[in-house]
Amino acid sequence: MRFTQLSRYLSCPLSASCSPFFLTSKSKCQQNGLGTKEILRLLSYQDVGNSVSTVPHDMIHNSSMSCNIKNRHQYIKSFPVLDGNIPSLYRHVLDGNTSNSEICIQRYLELLEKVNKGGGENAICRHTQRNKKLLVRERLRMLLDDEFFFELSPFAGLNMPYGDVPAAGCLTGLGRICGIWCVFIANDATVKGGTIYPVSVKKQLRAQEIAMQNRLPSVYLVDSGGAFLPLQSELFPDQFHGGRLFYNEAVMSAMRIPQVAVVCGSCTAGGAYVPTMAEETAIVDKIGTMFLAGPPLVKAATGEDILPEELGGASLHSKVSGCVDHFASSEKEAYECVRNIFATLNFEIPAEDTLEYDSPLYCADELLGLAPKDYSYTLDIKLILSRMIDGSRFQEFKANYGTTLVNGFAYIEGQLVGIVANNGELTHDASLKGCHFIQLCNQRNIPILFILNTAPQAAEPSSFAQALDHTNRLKAQASMMATVACAAVPKITLVIGGCYGNESYAMCGRSFDPNFLFLWPNARIALVDSRHFPKHSMIWDDNCTGAGTEFKHLKKKLEEESSAFYSSARVWDDGVILPQNSRKIIAQCLRVMKQKKYQILSLQQYPLPVIRM
Ligand code: COA
Secondary structure, three states: OOHHHHHHHHOOHHHHHHHHHHOOOHHHHHHOOOOHHHHHHHOOHHHHOOOOOOOOOHHHHOOOOOOOHHHHHHHHOOOOEOOOOOOHHHHHHHHHHHHHHHHHHHHHHHHHHHHHOOOOHHHHHHHHHHOOOOOHHHHHHHHOOOOOOEEEOOOOOOOEOOEOOHHHHEEEEEEEEOOEEEEEEEEOOOOHHHOEOHHHHHHHHHHHHHHHHHOOOEEEEEOOOOEOHHHHHHOOOOOOOOHHHHHHHHHHHHOOOOEEEEEOOEEEOHHHHHHHHOOEEEEEOOOOEEEOOOHHHHHHHHOOOOOHHHHHOHHHHHHHHOOOOEEEOOHHHHHHHHHHHHOOOOEOOOOOOOOOOOOOOOOHHHHHHHOOOOHHHOOOHHHHHOOOOHHHEOEEEOOOOOOOEEEEEEEEOOEEEEEEEEOOOOOHHHHHHHHHHHHHHHHHOOOEEEEEOOOOOOOOOOOHHHHHHHHHHHHHHHHHHHHHHHOOOOEEEEEOOEEEHHHHHHOOOHHHOOOEEEEOOOOEEEOOOHHHOOOOOOOOOOOOOHHHHHHHHHHHHHHHHOEHHHHHHOOOOOOEOOHHHHHHHHHHHHHHHHHHHHEOOOOOOOOOOOOOO
């Protein structure tokens, strides 16, 4: 299938559901208009003040000032327009990238199909017909304001050493209830009874981390048999194993992040702690049960026959134990109850987003030909930017200095963002320029988008001068790493090609805590690029014996472990996204990150969690 056909087939599944959701009324915005002078003043350093805030771009997008479409547009329109025309000279590069993208997207679709089948036909049948429960996606549909659910890490758990665990047995993602963005953690009981595998813990911890970083209320739909017992040693004892989920629930509550749970299935052991630790919990009659040990264990220990409902059903927990707060006679009633709980959170509901914006001047489908299959197939990063930013307008910073890093300001669906994008090796000058720019964003409270495509490995120095150059580069990269680590603005990282070695740290790789990190399907994540191993090394043995064979084996292993899907299966990122959807997804994330400012209750200095009595 050629990429044009493929991209039509895929054409932005997200946009279909989310665009109308965010379209705005122009007249409403103009009522609150500010003058150009005021906007310019708001963009300046003095107005942001000295406080180091983790609140994203509040100063620019608060409710009274986000609405001046007319003046804002005049301002945006003065940013220079990027030339996004691809020189015909690079036809072969485009063709190479396109055919690679097609292969990667084919793989993406196969995996998506696998994930959508959950635990398979028999398990679905058991879940819906015997156990009379709704499927996890139907539950979310009932609970959310609209159809929009931005699923995170859907490929988590695929092709793990212990087999396939579709979606790691639980869906995580972002959606809205009563207009409030929330994080959802919803077990899929069709996958081995919703039991928790090591990768499920990782995925749920990551969802909680996103909730903490972005201050998003969390909703747990609990339907889990607890730990997947054959892997208990990888689940229970360590700091970031299962118990961390419950620890986080307490800490999040102390941070004033509301957490609401619905017991909508059998919740055993670890599965029972999640709702019990939540701030407010509803249970579905005849469907929800909670116990530390279920009827079979009771029978084994005491010889007593007892029904699940009697041991830990809805009536028992709502009337006797107090482990839940709301009794619901059906799943529908439980989700209505959650919506009512949300109405009590005392959040100022964000006004409908009222920004108007221009589309990029160049077609996003062409990003498939720009997604580099290899570092040597990388074209000028501005060709990619021109397909992602509003009106392809870019206010570049230090355009002629350290040109292997491109920095500048742009708008994405009307939201101001600072862009730090690789355009070659992260040299000494490029790193210093990166430091300077990141500090500007930090001072002005502007979120940063890192577009990552690092060099496979630094060339070995062939002279003293080159060695000195490398040392200076190391020092400058260390400065950039420190700046990235300490910048208190929200960060999104998009890996569009290689994510190799130390340069990826300076570009806000996973260990540098971006609020969100996404990969294009062609992305490669590894310490070094296996394809750039020395071809004429002594250890290459044409007869495939001894060290040569070992080396080939290592190379093959590295090759497999570098793929975007391998990374996403292990939750080293927040998901593989299609290049043509990147703009939409980044815009959504910018909106989500902005929500913290709507929380009315201020943080206490020594807060306490809500403790169930
Ligand atoms: N560890 C490993 N596998 C488990 C499991 C666990 N804790 N709980 C369930 N499974 C497996 C079952 O063996 C079954 O596997 P299969 O499909 O290969 O046969 C699958 O999950 C579904 O379980 P099943 O009992 O057929 O489905 P169900 O919907 O009727 O019941 C549970 C699901 C979770 C309620 C039920 O299996 C149960 O009570 N499990 C024990 C829970 C437990 O004791 N946990 C303690 C953790 S410390």
